Amino acid sequence: MICLGIEGTAHTISIGIVEKVNNRCNILANISKMYKPEKGGIHPREAANHHVKFFPKVLRESIEKSEVNINDIDLVSFSIGPGLGPCLRTAATAARTLALSLKKPIVGVNHCIAHLEIGRALTKCEDPVLLYVSGGNTQVIAFMEGKYRVFGETLDIGIGNCLDKFGREIGLPFPSGPHIEKLAKKGKKYISLPYSVKGMDVAFSGILTACLHLLKKEKIEDICYSLQETCFCMLAEVAERAMAHTEKEEILLGGGVACNKRLQEIIRKMANERKAKFYCPPNEYLVDNGAMIAWTGLLMHESGIRMKLEETKVRQNYRTDEVEIKWR
Numbered sequence: 524m525i526c527l528g529i530e531g532t533a534h535t536i537s538i539g540i541v542e543k544v545n546n547r548c549n550i551l552a553n554i555s556k557m558y559k560p561e562k563g564g565i566h567p568r569e570a571a572n573h574h575v576k577f578f579p580k581v582l583r584e585s586i587e588k589s590e591v592n593i594n595d596i597d598l599v600s601f602s603i604g605p606g607l608g609p610c611l612r613t614a615a616t617a618a619r620t621l622a623l624s625l626k627k628p629i630v631g632v633n634h635c636i637a638h639l640e641i642g643r644a645l646t647k648c649e650d651p652v653l654l655y656v657s658g659g660n661t662q663v664i665a666f667m668e669g670k671y672r673v674f675g676e677t678l679d680i681g682i683g684n685c686l687d688k689f690g691r692e693i694g695l696p697f698p699s700g701p702h703i704e705k706l707a708k709k710g711k712k713y714i715s716l717p718y719s720v721k722g723m724d725v726a727f728s729g730i731l732t733a734c735l736h737l738l739k740k741e742k743i744e745d746i747c748y749s750l751q752e753t754c755f756c757m758l759a760e761v762a763e764r765a766m767a768h769t770e771k772e773e774i775l776l777g778g779g780v781a782c783n784k785r786l787q788e789i790i791r792k793m794a795n796e797r798k799a800k801f802y803c804p805p806n807e808y809l810v811d812n813g814a815m816i817a818w819t820g821l822l823m824h825e826s827g828i829r830m831k832l833e834e835t836k837v838r839q840n841y842r843t844d845e846v847e848i849k850w851r
Contacts (some may be wrong), residue, residue: 524825525551525591526598526750527621528817531614532606533633533659534558534565534698536574538585539813540596545820548644551589553807553814554581560698564687565658568739570656571609576824578617584815596625600820603631604841611837619835630830632819634811635843636671638777639664640822646802648773654762654817656792657811658683658698659777661725661758662763665841666851674765675723682754683780687729689734693743703747704783710748713743718753723764725757755786759793766799779810826850 530537541548543557558573586593601618604611615631622629623698639653652674661677680688683700690699704732716733719726728752728767737746774794780786787803794801808814826849 524821525595526600526817526821526824527585528598528632528813528815528820529573529601529614529618530555530634530813530816531610531617532602532604532776532811532813533610534570535690535811536577536581536614537811537813539815539817540585540589540591540820541814541817543825548641548818550814551591552585553812554585554588555812556581556619564691564697567606570607571613572694573829574610574613578613591694594625598630598820598824599625600626600630600632600728600816602634602637602816602824603835604838605634605673606839608700608837608839611839615835615837619832621838623832624847628824629832629835630820630828631835631841632816633841633846635660635662635664636846637815637819638817639671639775641808642775642777644818645804645808646775648775648800648802650771651773651775652762652765652769652771653777653801654758654781655777656758656780656786658681658687662843663723663762665765665769665771666848667769670848671846672820673843674768675725678724678726679728680731682727682758683778684732685754686750686780689731690797693738697851700780701781703751704781704785706747707751707785707842708746709744710742710746712742712745712748712753714745714749716749716753718724718757718760720760722760725761727754730754747828751783751785755783755789758786759789762790763793763797763826766797770798774799774801777809781809782806804842822850
């Protein structure tokens with residue numbers, strides 16, 4: 524079976540084409556185009572307009588890269604949520620149009636679960652705790668009793684949102700995470716910041732405010748270093764607590780912020796100290812991508828999940844633990 528997946532939850536429009544070969548994920552194409560605002564953060568309507576503009580080009584390139592005839596696509600999947608409303612609706616409309624024109628089935632995929640499934644497919648981990656860190660989402664997820672359960676999450680903003688807001692205040696381009704990572708490498712002094720772990724959950728807005736107050740007092744490199752160390756250690760703590768609670772011995776990273784080498788280093792060290800296994804897919808599949816939507820859609824369809832066209836309404840606040848996992 525060949526599945527085409529459309530990702531369009533936020534700043535990226537992406538199309539992936541995958542097939543299942545010997546029970547493994549074979550990615551035939553994964554083409555993306557990212558919206559980068561000239562100033563400020565993501566404007567949902569502008570991002571949606573970006574997706575409309577670039578969708579035909581991304582579709583054409585993905586078909587060409589896959590070397591698959593578009594009529595040979597067996598299934599169309601798309602990111603049904605969670606995400607920004609205008610962006611989600613754009614991707615959903617494109618998916619419905621494509622499915623109708625090709626006369627193929629359609630399935631809506633939970634974006635968060637797609638991050639976990641592509642990680643499982645590409646790293647060969649079996650039953651991990653997922654530390655999912657992106658702009659809009661920060662969650663610790665694991666499979667238990669037929670569903671992916673959220674064992675901890677942000678109480679306010681996502682870690683990526685925190686980094687982007689700080690970066691915007693100091694004049695860094697979007698996305699700011701990679702630029703903060705470079706500055707942090709030059710930092711030599713750790714500055715004490717609020718450490719906001721509340722049970723299994725985390726909060727970042729207080730840390731962000733504290734960093735902004737330090738701008739006229741401390742070197743920017745030291746602030747970036749301290750911001751990363753504090754936030755990443757918080758994430759390691761709740762991830763480790765989830766591993767202990769679930770008695771799982773694998774930790775998987777997902778989401779764009781997981782591209783950060785310092786975060787990878789901290790989580791790897793935590794896993795090693797627990798004698799657990801650390802997994803992290805290539806950066807191309809950590810950030811939002813169409814291949815993860817295509818692969819998860821394929822798994823859903825093979826497990827017997829079907830959707831009528833009228834059931835493909837987007838769900839902006841689609842919770843990870845609302846999805847019935849029939850393929851595991």
